[in-house]
Amino acid sequence: MAESKEKKSFAQRFLDAVEKLGNKLPDPIVLFMIIAGLILLASWIAGMFGLSAKNPTDGETIEAVNLLSGDGIVMIITEAINNFGAFPPLAMVLVVMIGIGLAEKTGYFEALMKRSLEITPNALIIPMVILVGIISNVAGDAGPVILPPIAAMIFIRLGLNPIGGIFMAYASTNGAFSANFILGMTDALAAGFTESGAKLVDPEYTANIAMNYYFIAASSIVLLVVIYIVAKKISIPRLGKYDGPPVDEEPISSEEKRALLWANLSALAFIVIIIIATVLPNGILRNAETGSILQESPLMDSAVFLITIxxxxxxLVYGALMKNLDGTRGFAKMLGDSMSSMGQYIVLVFFAAQMLAYFEWSNLGPIIAIYGSDLLTSINMTGIPLFVGFIIIVALINLLIGSASAKWAILAPVFVPMFMYLGYDPAFTQMLYRIGDSTTNPIAPMMPFLPLIIMYAQRYQKDIKMGTVIANLLPYSIALLVVWIIFIIIWYLLGIPVGPNGPIYLPE
Known part of the structure; x- marks a missing residue:
């Protein structure tokens, strides 16, 4: 008798379709090239038809500019290098990567994660794994690569299915990607694109990487609870017991403990120095004229460099004590290797910079934003419905385009101005985007870490496939999306700024 085919659920059929569609999208670099070409074509059409819009802030008429004219082509070829060099996120991300790359290459991040989990009581281990996962996103790609296999070993020690640990750790590092107590590369990257978009409306606008800090810090606590409940009530029970052999867990050595202690003390000493230089009445990191810590202060202007240090x-301390720097040549090689991983990003930035420049020169961004804000106003889609709709749109786009920088580079020049014309500050718009961008990360087929998670899971269950992985990660994504939307709505209704110099509404 022929075996009956297993009928797939609607959710599985939907995810299969998303994966198939997503695989047909070109690489982000090629995608930017295509979009840049489409913008040039759109500028030619808009210029030919005399497309224009009236700026509601000053009453001036904004006209579309044809970039395929003689003057436009000259500007394209003469400004290409300047577009690339002046691209806001580029310098910030590369500088931060110097510090993050060294900490990762020397093994400091991995040792820090292991030790944090080793010293935690059993009752608090699962929350600690989640907390480490949330915080680890400050280290860029280190979290989803390092934490899941460590979490699997910890789950075995607790008598739980190690695959549940892998899924929970992955959901923590990726699903809560925009929540943290520490500012890092993600904040710098998002702020750069937000600033570029805001300058289409206000050329004097300046973003700061801490402008979402209040909300993302508070979100870290909320999302920790959400992930913990999903893990305990849904994911861990669903996976059942693990009957496989125990996996050898190599504890952190006394030498690593000693190196980690001194490394942490060095970091603490640096933080103390920064605090002293900030809180003292005449601290050098305050604004020399006003004494402000946040507004136009050396602290905020140097935040990216301070995070790097x-x-x-x-x-550096950890690597020196563990003797894995291998002299000055080895030290230099580590720095070079950490930066070499940014090669594709640098190429992506070149084409993203051209695309954004074309969008700005053509005036298509402000025109679309003005028409879009008029449309939203005419159908009364403002406030909470607008926020929820925008978050959901971003969450769905995230299933197809894994790169956060690629998505925000495309969306920021449209939605940041649009929300500004409706009276909302770019910092608030950025936070709405980051919620949508984070919550569907665990189930996004385009995320480069998903194949790695499958590989980790196959160590404990050889026949595990994509469907099982997605089915166990989907509850995390749904819960994170729903709760985070509710949380931002409550935050909005209370009127609390999302961060320093990050109000909900534009100043009048």
Missing amino acids: LFFIPG
């Missing part, structure tokens, strides 16, 4: 110092 914060990672660099403990990474």
Whole structure:
């Protein structure tokens, strides 16, 4: 008798379709090239038809500019290098990667994660794994690569299915990607694109990487609880017991403990120095004229570099004590290797910079934003319905385009101005985007870490496939999306700024 085919659920059929569609999308680099070409074509059409819009802030008429005219082509070829060099996120991300890369290459991040989990009581281990996962996103790609296999070993020690640990750790590092107590590369990257978009409306606008800090810090606590409940009530029970052989867990050595202690003390000493230089009445990191800590202060202007040093110092101390720097040549090689991983990003930035420049020169961004805000106003889609709709749109786009920078580079020049014309500050718009961008990460087929998670899971269950992985990660994504939307709505209704210099509404 022929075997009956297993009938797939609607959710599985939907995810299969998303994966198939997503695989047909070109690489983000090629995608930017295509979009840049489409913008040039759109500028030609808009210019030919005389497309224009009236700026509601000053009453001036904004006209579309044809970039395929003689003057436009000259500007394209003469400004290409300047577009690339002046691209806001590029310098910030590369500088931060110097510190993060060294801390990762020397093994400091991995040792820190292991030790944090080793010293935690059993009752608090699962929350600690989640907390480490949330915080680890400050280290960029280190979290989803390092934490899941460590979580699997910890789950075995607790008598739980190690695959549940892998899924929970992955959901923590990726699903809560925009929540943290520490500012890092993600904040710098998002702020750069937000600033570029805001300058289409206000050329004097300046973003700061801490402008979402209040909300993302508070979100870290909320999302920790959400992930813990989903793990305990849904994911862990669903996977059942693990009957496989125990996996040898190599504890952190006394030498690593000693190196980690001194590395952490060095980081703490640096933090103390920063605090002293900030809180003292005449602290050098305050604004020299006003004494402000947040507004136009050296602290905020140097935040990216200070974060780099914060990672660099403990990474260097740990590497020196573990004797894995291999002299000055080895040290230099580590720095070079950490930066070499940014090669594709640098190429992506070149084409993203051209695309954004074309969009700005053509005036299509402000025109679309004005028409879009008029449309939203005419159908009364403002406030909470607008926020929820925008978050869901971003969450769905995230299933097809894994790169956060690629998505925000495309969306920021449209939605940041659009929300500004409706009276909302770019910092608030950025936070709405980051919620949608984070919550569907665990189930996004385009995320480069998903194949790695499958590989980790196959160590404990050889026949595990994509469907099982997605089915166990989907509850995390749904719960994170729903709760985070509710949380931002409550935050909005209370009127609390999302961060320093990050109000909900534009200043009048």
